[in-house]
Amino acid sequence: MDEIEIPPHFLCPISLQLMRDPVTISTGITYDRDSIEKWLFSRKNNTCPVSKQVLHDSDLTPNHTLRRLIQAWCTLNASHGIERIPTPKPLVDKTQISKLLKEAKKFPEMQLKCLRRLRSITLEGERNRSCLEAAGAVQFLVSMIKSYDSTLLEVESKEGSELVKASDEALSILYHIKVSQSCLKSTISNDQEFAASLVQVMKNGNYQSRAYATMLLKDVFEVADPIQLMSATPEFFAETVRTLRDQISQQASKASLKLLVELCPWGRNRIKAVEGGAVFVLIELLLETSEKRAFELALILLDQLCACAEGRAELLKHGAGLAIVSKKIFRVSHVASDRAVRILSSICRFSATSRVLQEMLQVGVVSKLCLVLQLDSSYKTKEKAREILKLHSRVWRNPSCIPSHLFSSYPSS
Numbered sequence: 500m501d502e503i504e505i506p507p508h509f510l511c512p513i514s515l516q517l518m519r520d521p522v523t524i525s526t527g528i529t530y531d532r533d534s535i536e537k538w539l540f541s542r543k544n545n546t547c548p549v550s551k552q553v554l555h556d557s558d559l560t561p562n563h564t565l566r567r568l569i570q571a572w573c574t575l576n577a578s579h580g581i582e583r584i585p586t587p588k589p590l591v592d593k594t595q596i597s598k599l600l601k602e603a604k605k606f607p608e609m610q611l612k613c614l615r616r617l618r619s620i621t622l623e624g625e626r627n628r629s630c631l632e633a634a635g636a637v638q639f640l641v642s643m644i645k646s647y648d649s650t651l652l653e654v655e656s657k658e659g660s661e662l663v664k665a666s667d668e669a670l671s672i673l674y675h676i677k678v679s680q681s682c683l684k685s686t687i688s689n690d691q692e693f694a695a696s697l698v699q700v701m702k703n704g705n706y707q708s709r710a711y712a713t714m715l716l717k718d719v720f721e722v723a724d725p726i727q728l729m730s731a732t733p734e735f736f737a738e739t740v741r742t743l744r745d746q747i748s749q750q751a752s753k754a755s756l757k758l759l760v761e762l763c764p765w766g767r768n769r770i771k772a773v774e775g776g777a778v779f780v781l782i783e784l785l786l787e788t789s790e791k792r793a794f795e796l797a798l799i800l801l802d803q804l805c806a807c808a809e810g811r812a813e814l815l816k817h818g819a820g821l822a823i824v825s826k827k828i829f830r831v832s833h834v835a836s837d838r839a840v841r842i843l844s845s846i847c848r849f850s851a852t853s854r855v856l857q858e859m860l861q862v863g864v865v866s867k868l869c870l871v872l873q874l875d876s877s878y879k880t881k882e883k884a885r886e887i888l889k890l891h892s893r894v895w896r897n898p899s900c901i902p903s904h905l906f907s908s909y910p911s912s
Contacts, residue, residue, distance in 0.1 A: 503579045509569050512549050513538060520587040521566050522559040526550050529562050532587070536625035541677075559626065561587075591620055591627060596634035603639065610643070614668050621675050628676045637678055637686055643669035645696045667708045670700060674711040684722040691727075694719065694735075701738040710751035713742050717754040720761050729766035736768070736775035744780045749790065756796035763803040770809055778804055778813035778820075785823045794831045798824070798838035805845040814846070815855060821846070822862040828871065837880045840871060840887075847887045856894045865895050869905040885910045 511518050511531035520532040526547040530538075538544050539557050546553055566584075573583040596617075603613035617636060620627045631637070644666050678687070687693055697719075700712040716739075720728060736759075743755040759777065762768045781797045781804075788794060801824070804810030814820040824843060828836045843864060846855065859865055871884040888895065888910050895901075896909060 503576055503581070506572065508565075509572065511535075517584070518565070518569060519584045521562040521569070523562050524559060525554055525556060526552050529565060532559060532626070533624065535559065540625035540629055557629075588623070591623075591630060593630055593634045596620070596631060596636060600635055600639050611665060613639075614643070614665060614672065617672050618668065621672050631676055632678060632682055637673065637676065637682055640669045640673040640676075641687060641690065641693050644673065644700070645692055667700075667704065670708055670711050670715070674715055678718070680722050683718055688719050688723045688727065691730075695732075698732070698735050698738055701742060702734075706745075706747045709742055709745075710747045710754075713739065713747075713751050713758065714754040717758045717761070720758060725765060728762055729768065731762055731768060731771070733771050733774060736762075736771045736777070740772070740775045740777045740780050743784065744776070749793075752784075752793060753796065756793065756800060760796060760800050760803065763800065769804055769807045772800075773804055773807065773809045773813055778810055779817060782814070782817045782820050782823060785827065786819060791831055791835075794827060795834045795838070798827065798831075798835050798842070802838045802841045802845070805842050808849070811846055811850040814842070815850060821855075821858055821864055825859075825862060825864040825867045828867050829874065833877060833880075836871075837877060840868070840880050840883050843868070844883050844887055847890055851891065853894075856891055860895060860901075866901050866905050869901065869908050872908045872910070873905070 505517055509517055511521075511534050512528065513530060513534040516531065516534075518529070518531040521529050522532045522535060523529045524535065524547060526549075528547060528549050530548070535548075536559070538548055539554075566586075570583055570586075573581050577583070599613055599616055603610045617631065617640070620631060646666065694716065697712040697716050701709050701716075704712065716735075720731075739755050739758055743752055743759075746752060759772055763772055778801065781801050784797050785794065785801075788797075801810075801814070805814060814824075821843075824839050828839045843859075847859075865888070868884045868888055872881055872888075876884075892909075901909070
């Protein structure tokens, strides 16, 4: 296609690629369906990309005339290696999906057929996923997950066909629909039975299902009210920590971290997370990961947990706890440095035994805090470091293990 010039009106205004399924929006401009659906549904835009006019509806009208012209042009230029674009499949509508769901609810033997069709519809594009939500597919899938149906269903994957549980397939479809926040809040977030079912999937499911359950719970709790956030069970925290510990996938690990960061400020959730083993897992993560955002989230969460005595005690139990927190200052980002200094501040203010203070000298914490005062840091971070050094100046001032070029920045008491 590089050897021949494509007529400009055959190109999608967003991607500048040859349109395969041209559709016209309410402003009269034509786009490729895949590109405009991503613009409208994935990126949550409500304007025309070219004219910037607000769209009062998201109806996409197939431009059959243009599509036929593109197909004819492809055929004429086949000798240049251009393949004819296929005629798009007819789109499903809300009525068809509603009929499918009604049959599945009325006749249990139709449920597996329904799941196969829903999977196919979900994979066909953003517009279809929106249509599934509008037709009530979310509620149907939630009921399948809550039933934890162990019936085996044959589905196609990249590696071929495989047998999966019907409830696991429902979970996969629900995750890929990318349920809107309004639907999450109105349909799912108040359903404690559904949340409990997802926790059971995290406990007993395969790795893929555990990942989907974790990511769905993250979305659910992002729109939950404070009472729901405070009512998260110890089992929930234990399973979220286990997902993080098992490193199922980078996506699942980030979802676990975000989920815990969202929940820990509420009620007794810090203690539940600590009792679930979060502190030890976070320190191990800091020792092993190299991904910037994971570092930041782990330190944010560790800072939250060190706000309670139980969290500080667990950090000090780990042989590498103080050392790894100190090491991350200036190694990741300003956010990470700030959180690391906050963690050290919590330890120094509330858990500073003579043994802890000596360990902080030995592993280089004091030297790193002096470095914070010398190098580019935020005002709050520098003030926090200065407060820590002043607080324990009787023990730390004039020690032989602080390099002379750093000792000069030690604040006077």
